[in-house]
Amino acid sequence: MDEPNDLPSDMVPTLADVARTAGVSTATVSRCLNLPDQVTEKTMTRVMNAIDQLGYSPNYSARSLAAGRTNTIGAIIPTMDNAIFARGLQAFQEELHKNGCTLLVASSSYEEDLEEEQIKTLTARGADALLLIGYHRPKRVYEFLVKRRIPALIAWAYDPNSAQISVGFDNRNAMKSLAQEVLRRGHKKLGYISAHTASNDRARDRISGVKDALVEAGLEQDDLQIIETNYSIENGSTAFRELMSVDIPPTAVMCGNDVLAVGAVRMALEMGLRVPEDVSITGFDDIELASMAPVPLTTVHVPHRRMGQFAAQSLINTLDNQLQNQNVELPTTICIRKTLGPPPNRDPWNP
Amino acid sequence: MDEPNDLPSDMVPTLADVARTAGVSTATVSRCLNLPDQVTEKTMTRVMNAIDQLGYSPNYSARSLAAGRTNTIGAIIPTMDNAIFARGLQAFQEELHKNGCTLLVASSSYEEDLEEEQIKTLTARGADALLLIGYHRPKRVYEFLVKRRIPALIAWAYDPNSAQISVGFDNRNAMKSLAQEVLRRGHKKLGYISAHTASNDRARDRISGVKDALVEAGLEQDDLQIIETNYSIENGSTAFRELMSVDIPPTAVMCGNDVLAVGAVRMALEMGLRVPEDVSITGFDDIELASMAPVPLTTVHVPHRRMGQFAAQSLINTLDNQLQNQNVELPTTICIRKTLGPPPNRDPWNP
DNA sequence: TGTAAAAATGTAAGCGCTTACATTTTTACA
DNA sequence: TGTAAAAATGTAAGCGCTTACATTTTTACA
Numbered sequence: 001m002d003e004p005n006d007l008p009s010d011m012v013p014t015l016a017d018v019a020r021t022a023g024v025s026t027a028t029v030s031r032c033l034n035l036p037d038q039v040t041e042k043t044m045t046r047v048m049n050a051i052d053q054l055g056y057s058p059n060y061s062a063r064s065l066a067a068g069r070t071n072t073i074g075a076i077i078p079t080m081d082n083a084i085f086a087r088g089l090q091a092f093q094e095e096l097h098k099n100g101c102t103l104l105v106a107s108s109s110y111e112e113d114l115e116e117e118q119i120k121t122l123t124a125r126g127a128d129a130l131l132l133i134g135y136h137r138p139k140r141v142y143e144f145l146v147k148r149r150i151p152a153l154i155a156w157a158y159d160p161n162s163a164q165i166s167v168g169f170d171n172r173n174a175m176k177s178l179a180q181e182v183l184r185r186g187h188k189k190l191g192y193i194s195a196h197t198a199s200n201d202r203a204r205d206r207i208s209g210v211k212d213a214l215v216e217a218g219l220e221q222d223d224l225q226i227i228e229t230n231y232s233i234e235n236g237s238t239a240f241r242e243l244m245s246v247d248i249p250p251t252a253v254m255c256g257n258d259v260l261a262v263g264a265v266r267m268a269l270e271m272g273l274r275v276p277e278d279v280s281i282t283g284f285d286d287i288e289l290a291s292m293a294p295v296p297l298t299t300v301h302v303p304h305r306r307m308g309q310f311a312a313q314s315l316i317n318t319l320d321n322q323l324q325n326q327n328v329e330l331p332t333t334i335c336i337r338k339t340l341g342p343p344p345n346r347d348p349w350n351p
Numbered sequence: 352m353d354e355p356n357d358l359p360s361d362m363v364p365t366l367a368d369v370a371r372t373a374g375v376s377t378a379t380v381s382r383c384l385n386l387p388d389q390v391t392e393k394t395m396t397r398v399m400n401a402i403d404q405l406g407y408s409p410n411y412s413a414r415s416l417a418a419g420r421t422n423t424i425g426a427i428i429p430t431m432d433n434a435i436f437a438r439g440l441q442a443f444q445e446e447l448h449k450n451g452c453t454l455l456v457a458s459s460s461y462e463e464d465l466e467e468e469q470i471k472t473l474t475a476r477g478a479d480a481l482l483l484i485g486y487h488r489p490k491r492v493y494e495f496l497v498k499r500r501i502p503a504l505i506a507w508a509y510d511p512n513s514a515q516i517s518v519g520f521d522n523r524n525a526m527k528s529l530a531q532e533v534l535r536r537g538h539k540k541l542g543y544i545s546a547h548t549a550s551n552d553r554a555r556d557r558i559s560g561v562k563d564a565l566v567e568a569g570l571e572q573d574d575l576q577i578i579e580t581n582y583s584i585e586n587g588s589t590a591f592r593e594l595m596s597v598d599i600p601p602t603a604v605m606c607g608n609d610v611l612a613v614g615a616v617r618m619a620l621e622m623g624l625r626v627p628e629d630v631s632i633t634g635f636d637d638i639e640l641a642s643m644a645p646v647p648l649t650t651v652h653v654p655h656r657r658m659g660q661f662a663a664q665s666l667i668n669t670l671d672n673q674l675q676n677q678n679v680e681l682p683t684t685i686c687i688r689k690t691l692g693p694p695p696n697r698d699p700w701n702p
Numbered sequence: 703t704g705t706a707a708a709a710a711t712g713t714a715a716g717c718g719c720t721t722a723c724a725t726t727t728t729t730a731c732a
Numbered sequence: 733t734g735t736a737a738a739a740a741t742g743t744a745a746g747c748g749c750t751t752a753c754a755t756t757t758t759t760a761c762a
Contacts, residue, residue, distance in 0.1 A: 012499060014718055025742045030720060040740065055498075057475045061421065062718035064412035065747045072455075072476065079441055086437035090430060093458055097469075102476050104423075105456045107444055118448075124408045125423065125453050147406075148363060233639070262643060288584070292613060292643050365748055376712045381750060391710065413748035416717050709758065720747085728739065 013054040022050035033058060064126050073315060074104040074127030076118045082231065082259065083287040084304050085133070088155070091308030092131060099316050101128075110230070112199040116141055123150055129315045131155055135162060136201040151318045155311045157202050158329045165318065167311040167328040171202045174300045174332040175209030175254075178282055181298075181334060182252050183217045185342045187280065190214070191243035191250035192226045193236060193260045203228075203256055206284065210254060225250060229260070236263020237270075244271065244279070251279060251343035258283035258290045258299055265293050265339060276341030286335050296337035303330050364405040373401035384409060415477050424666060425455040425478030427469045433582065433610065434638040435655050436484070439506070442659030443482065450667050452479075461581070463550040467492055474501055480666045482506055486513060487552040502669045506662045508553050509680045516669065518662040518679040522553045525651045525683040526560030526605075529633055532649075532685060533603050534568045536693045538631065541565070542594035542601035543577045544587060544611045554579075554607055557635065561605060576601060580611070587614020588621075595622065595630070602630060602694035609634035609641045609650055616644050616690060627692030637686050649691035652684045 019026045024043060031039050032047040039047075050056070064070040073096055077085045093103045104122050108115035115132075119141060122130060130145070130152040142164075145152050154166035182190065192210060195203040207226065214224055225243055229235040236255060240263065243253055255261035261283030268275050275281055275295045283290055283299035290297040307330055314326040370377045375394060382390050383398040390398075401407070415421040424447055428436045444454045455473050459466035466483075470492060473481060481496070481503040493515075496503050505517035533541065543561055546554040558577065565575055576594055580586040587606060591614065594604055606612035612634030619626050626632055626646045634641055634650035641648040658681055665677040 015720095016718075026719080027721075027743080028741060031741085034720080038740070043740085055495075057471060059416070059718055060476045061412045061415035062747090063720075065410070065416050065749080066718075066720040068720090068747075070412065080431065080437045080444070081441050083434055083437070086431040086434070089456075090432050090458060093431070093456060094460075097457065102472060103456050105440075105444060105454050106448065107441060109445075120408055121453060125411045144406075289640060289643055292640055292645070294643070294645075366750095367748075377749080378713075378751075379711060382711085385750080389710070394710080410748055413717090414750075416719080417748075417750040419717075419750090703762105705760100705762085707758105707760080710756080712755070713753085715750105715752090717750085718747105720745100722745090723743085725742070726740080728737105730735100730737080732733105732735085 012059075013056045015056070015058065017054055018047065018050045018056050021054060022047045069319075070126035070128050071100060072102045072104055072125070072127055073129050073131065073312075074106065074122030074125070075131040076106045076108055076115055076122065077131075077133050078110045079107050080105075082257075083289070084257075084285045084302065087287075088304040088308035088311075091305040092312045093308075095309045095312030096316070099312070101312075101316065110196070110200065112137065119145070123148055128319055129153070131311055131315065133157075134201045135159060135164065135166075136199050136204075151315065153311055153315050153318075153326075155307055157205070158327075160327070160329070165314060165326045167307055167314055167326075167330070169302060169307075169330045169332045171205035172209040172212065174302075175206040175284065176212045177209075177332075178284070178298075178300050178334055179210040179213035179254065180216075181336070182254065182280065182282065182340065183213055183219075185252075185280070185340065187250075187252040187343045188219065188223060189248065189250045189252075190224045191240075191253035192224060192255070193239040193243070193253065193264060194226055194228050194256040195231050195260075196228045206256055231257055231259050233259055233263040233266070236260035237267035238263075240264035240267040240281075241271065244268075244273075249279075252281070252340070253279060254282045256284060258285045258287050258293075258297060261297050261299065261339070262289055262293045265295055265297070269294055275339050278344050280341055280343070281339040283339075290335070291337065293339075295339050297335075298337045298340035299335050301333045301335045303332070306330060363410075364407045366407070366409065368405055369398065369401045369407050372405060373397045420670075421477035421479050422451060423453045423455055423476070423478050424480050424482065424663075425457065425473030425476070426482040427457045427459055427466055427473065428482075428484050429461045430458050431456075433608075434640070435608075435636045435653065438638075439655040439659035439662075442656040443663045444659075446660045446663030447667070450663070452663075452667065461547070461551065463488065470495070474499055479670055480504070482662055482666065484508075485552045486510060486515065486517075487550050487555075502666065504662055504666050504669075504677075506658055508556070509678075511678070511680070516665060516677045518658055518665055518677075518681070520653060520658075520681045520683045522556035523560040523563070525653075526557040526635065527563045528560075528683075529635070529649075529651050529685055530561040530564035530605065531567075532687070533605065533631065533633065533691065534564055534570075536603075536631070536691065538601075538603040538694045539570065539574060540599065540601045540603075541575050542591075542604035543575060543606070544590040544594070544604065544615060545577055545579050545607040546582050546611075547579050557607055582608060582610050584610055584614040584617070587611035588618035589614075591615035591618040591632075592622065595619075595624075600630075603632070603691070604630060605633045607635060609636045609638050609644075609648060612648050612650065612690070613640055613644045616646055616648070620645055626690050629695050631692055631694070632690045634690075641686070642688065644690075646690050647688035648686075649688045650686050652686045654681050654683075657681060 019029045080086045106118035133156045158168035197204045227239040283297045286301035370380045431437045457469035485508045509519035548555045578590040634648045637652035
């Protein structure tokens with residue numbers, strides 16, 4: 001059924017083309033697409049037929065420009081290499097899709113400057129809102145976001161005192177709880193392998209959590225040896241060896257995440273140490289790797305998928321002006337597996 | 352230094368504002384941004400100062416609409432839950448970023464219909480090009496892409512006979528090589544745990560590879576027992592138990608990917624079987640999990656990061672009309688670890 | 703210094719939508 | 733059936749850029 005106004009088959013049809021073949025105005029076509037109940041069933045059918053006939057789909061650049069809203073949400077995460085972010089992002093994307101939103105992704109590689117650049121980029125690309133990891137970033141970035149009226153949600157961290165909306169968990173208390181488990185078993189000398197803390201509040205908070213537990217247990221700062229490194233199995237191994245190569249090595253090594261912890265476990269076994277008989281090791285995140293490690297990891301379980309899901313819902317509510325309290329604190333749980341035990345009895349005569 | 356034409360501080364500055372405060376035309380500002388060497392150094396400085404002063408950044412919706420190009424590339428992958436895609440995507444994004452492109456992400460959950468929908472969505476959102484996983488999809492989808500002139504690159508698979516540009520590897524031959532390793536060790540009865548093959552050409556190709564090796568070794572179809580399931584550790588375990596619960600169980604179980612294989616290994620140990628003494632198990636992908644499994648996995652190493660990287664380069668070249676041969680076949684390598692050994696000698700008197 | 707060509711800049715239309723406001727059609731009810 | 737109000741539809745401006753073409757300025761060289 002060729003219309004006289006059929007298009008050359010290699011042209012992308014526009015809304016105007018649809019209007020012409022349906023015999024209505026462009027406004028009506030637009031309404032069919034965006035405000036379907038302002039339109040008669042009869043015109044709706046006509047328009048939909050035209051759309052099908054032409055294979056029309058709207059140009060979002062134009063739509064965004066005209067409407068001042070893109071239905072696109074940006075996420076800037078440190079890296080998809082870590083399953084915890086990849087999983088969270090997956091859930092986030094699924095939830096966005098349910099709500100007709102699309103996901104723009106960028107990664108910062110844990111670099112403050114790069115993150116700032118990515119925030120600018122995704123904003124310019126029209127992200128209506130942003131998912132960001134952790135609170136730490138220059139004040140000017142927050143000011144920029146406010147000026148541009150871009151809602152930004154903080155995930156993977158939760159600070160009830162912050163003005164930012166967030167969906168996350170209390171890194172400090174979570175790690176404190178785990179440290180308490182460690183100390184309860186009698187460890188008095190701890191090692192800690194952390195991510196670089198300079199621009200990573202979550203890493204800092206986790207360390208603070210350990211220190212909190214230490215203080216409560218009446219131990220000294222000196223009883224905690226900290227190494228900072230980048231997240232990777234390899235680096236976990238190296239750091240572990242370094243921690244253990246002192247006169248009185250720690251009896252338990254806590255790690256800032258599971259990836260580091262797996263590296264530590266590997267190195268321990270390689271050094272001929274039994275885990276946990278000779279040394280205890282703990283992780284954080286509870287990724288799949290954790291239960292698969294040579295010795296299954298005692299760690300903190302973080303509900304990453306739920307976090308991604310809630311983050312998406314919260315952001316969409318914010319955009320829709322459903323201004324309920326969008327802050328969500330998710331609980332974490334301690335996951336006791338095999339890598340945590342009592343300290344070895346190094347000197348049975350002088351326990 | 353307030354200009355008379357300063358903006359209300361809560362308005363997002365536009366290119367026209369920049370032009371006004373720099374005292375040039377909008378065309379000139381646009382050139383400074385997009386064709387910098389068509390512009391005097393003096394005007395460049397003036398414009399850049401104005402941009403800084405106003406905190407201007409371009410509106411990409413408008414730019415895209417006017418230029419007919421978004422510098423946005425879409426990727427539709429089955430899921431970020433699997434590290435292999437997450438990693439590849441990470442590398443892909445990094446490479447795009449180097450070239451000033453942004454990444455739109457959608458996931459299909461291995462569902463054909465959902466993938467088709469996502470292709471439509473990302474296209475409408477203005478993706479200049481698409482990264483797709485595998486070849487299998489309805490012909491109409493390819494036709495749609497051609498009509499819209501959206502280059503689509505196929506990754507994670509490689510078929511020299513296909514018209515589509517692709518950056519991937521030969522799933523069939525890769526799995527065949529691994530199967531040959533298995534058969535060489537004397538296994539005569541194989542189990543295979545596959546992803547659902549209905550809309551997954553990579554899964555099908557891998558099975559074909561095993562069959563190729565089987566035929567070459569003079570074995571029968573009956574010597575290969577196949578179960579299809581969704582990718583997950585859990586499902587790997589279940590499928591493994593099922594495969595082993597027959598009168599004459601296989602002596603080696605090959606798996607469509609590492610995730611399934613890890614599940615199989617777990618179940619084997621749970622069933623009291625020694626790996627590889629009682630049963631051999633193999634994977635595919637060589638994700639981190641593979642070397643961390645309770646028994647380190649013999650598997651096929653796939654260079655996922657390089658694949659993501661090359662895919663990005665190839666797509667960008669295509670968009671820039673650098674029409675060299677954009678097809679890249681990457682080599683895979685067999686990774687022999689601990690889960691593969693000779694078959695158990697069930698009946699020593701009748702070997 | 704004058705002139706032609708090249709380089710830099712400006713003018714203005716147009717990309718494909720949305721939406722405020724205006725107009726027409728339908729509905730509800732006397 | 734006539735009328736006012738409500739619902740549906742249409743008109744046209746405008747979102748913020750890019751770029752073809754026109755104009756002005758600079759450069760190269762006699």
